[in-house]
Amino acid sequence: MQEEFDNLEEFTREDTENALPLGWLILFIGLIVFGIYYVYAYTPAFTGWSQEKALQESMQTQPK
């Protein structure tokens, strides 16, 4: 009995030649832009932000 294997043609018909969906592409690029901003804003070497400083600020609002 001859075993059948898969032919790649069934996975790669012409109708798989679709462009990237626009909404998805906007998400993709948007997240890259946001990622760059986020790394800039929350890296101590760039902006001086640090989790320790953030704690000190939150403790100052502490009533005695």
Added chain:
Amino acid sequence: MNNEFHYDYKTVQGFVLSAIFWGVIGLVMGLLISAQLWDANLNFGEYFSYGRLRTLHVNVLAYGLGIGAEFGIFYYIVMRLTKRPLVLPKLARFHLWLFNVGMVLATLSLFAGMNQSLEYAEFEWPIDIAIVILWVLFAINVLGNVFTRKEKNMYVSLWYVIATIITVAILYIVNNLAIPASLTKSYHLFAGVNSANVEWWYGHNAVGFLFTTPILAMFYYFLPKSTGLPIYSHRLSIISFWSLIFAYLWTGAHHLVYTPLPDWIQTLGIAFTLFLIAPSWGSVVNGYFTVDRDWSKMRTNYLTKFFIVGITFYGLQTIQGPSQGIRVISSLIHYTDWVPGHVHMGTMGWVTMVICASVYYMIPAMYKTEIYSQKLANIHFWIVLIGQLMFSITMWITGIQQGAMWKMTNADGSLQYTFMETLVRNYPYWQMRTVAGVIFVVGMLFFVYNVLMTIKKGNDLAKQAA
């Protein structure tokens, strides 16, 4: 010709049945530990106390059910897509036996408390060596087939298979480097902050490359096979694949937000984690648009809904996960029951759903018959869906409640709740979670029965033919 192919399928079948066996054990353990959380009297001595059994639950399901199923399903997919039987079928058979012997020893070692206390890498070094050997045996056959394939191009699923094999090898070996102190004990080669950074680089990517990329390999193969609809956009497959495997390895530090790990590593981890929404949703969108050509497949083909609901939970998981990385959300839900809620949406809603659907497809194909009962498969689908949703939603609610109660302060600056007050408020939710777990397990038993009956049917047919 016949012999060789037949032999290969026997190994695939063996892995599927092994995975089912370990899966049932892991699920039952899960039910027990879920009840231990609301009634400490259900801890029975050292071998059946929560600390050991929770470790067991995670590892038996991850290694036994998850990876066991992946071994079998990958062998199947790889043979089909490379158009040739496995290069070393006897080695694959040995791989299957070693897997089960290893699982027995690994399970016993966790009962005995041999535990590195590294999440998803709890096994001590002798078991680690066995796991590396298993992986190498697996890689020899899979890569051997890929390198000597009879089909010129590699389909998307093979990309994910190759990435899985390479990345898991790197992750597992590096994180399990240890100073051996005796046969049953070793100490992480890395100390303190460094240990944490290595472990969560491993821990997060173990999830990524054992429960994301392999499941995507199945999704990209079995969705078109079940529906007859090829994946919508090849270009989207390409960009999703490369950006996913590139970005994943940067993100481990999101497990260490607000720890002593240097801020810059945390920040990079969070940024890349958010980015991961895009490649993840690339696969989600690709899946939806594939079935968008003909939504009637949801009715006419019983497997389609498994894949579509599975990829939907993958999509939800990959929005929820990155959100959890953001500092402000992490500060509320980290260390709470929100996280097990998140994990179980992934494992129950995405991983198990797609593995089950793949098995439903493969078993009749390998045994040359039809599924025993589509009706039972539909019942399985709805029960596990209800169980999983109930599980995750209760955990999210109690997680938010817990996180908020931990944070709330009085006007005089003191905390509003003691730890015990925050703990006891979990109990009703934890009881509900046990009920959800029972529902899920019942659903899974429908699956097991259906698979076993299909195998029986196939064997009976083969006997009649002979």
Added chain:
Amino acid sequence: MSNHENSLYSKAVLFAVVAAVTVLIGTIVTVFVPMFTAGMHPKNENLQPFTALQLAGRDIYQAEGCVNCHTQTVRPLKADVLRYGEYSKAGEFAYDRPFLWGSKRTGPDLARIGGKYPDEWHIQHFENPQAFFPKSNMPKYTWLKNKPVNAPETLAHMKALGFPYTEEDATALASATQLDALVAYMQVIGTSVARKEAIVVDASMIEAANPLAGKPEAIAEGQAIYKAECAGCHGQNAEGNIGASISDYAKGEPADTDTYITVANGLEGAMPAFAGQLSKDKIWSVVSYINSLK
């Protein structure tokens, strides 16, 4: 896919190499490079390697899977600092192989457990956590007290880690139980950082007299808090256990403000501080309840 025919996707070896490089970039930047920088290997000046008994206890902590429910890292967040104490510093963990920060707080964080309670508290609490917190879900670790520490094995572990130990340590280890070891480990956790409560109360910060003195509802609330938080050490009926008898204490007619300050700030090494997790009204209620016992 005709236009892809001679692409990366038809060259398996090349594909595997490109995939490996792709996953290694993030790995190198965020894991391998930091590994070789000083910032990842800090050590507090007064941090000591574990003693043999402490290490044996840490081994048990790992074996029992304590990390499943207990974290060992206080986050630099107001609520964490109020509940557990000073937030965790990188230099505290230089001898932690592996780190045991954990990822789930089914039970409370343990980063500042060292010195918070006396040894006897831990001994009784491991035996029966529900005697301290009736609704606690922690398993009873009753077998630990009957099991000796495996001394030769522990010393082999000390050697593997390069931690120093003396002959006396080795002899002491031979007669220790697993419970002794686990308690010794509990008591050293987080002690390389000075104990610091986020709120320390002095007389100027509170009323001169108990505003809730004698009020029945305050006494009832105080009793409920006492049962939940204090009875484990001071006895269900205030008769005393690990801590002093509170009825005897009340009979000595202490000043309300002194009682308040003791509850709020605790006693070093003997009693935890409650100012961070009980409001002023709640502490005054406890004071009212204590007064009602005389």
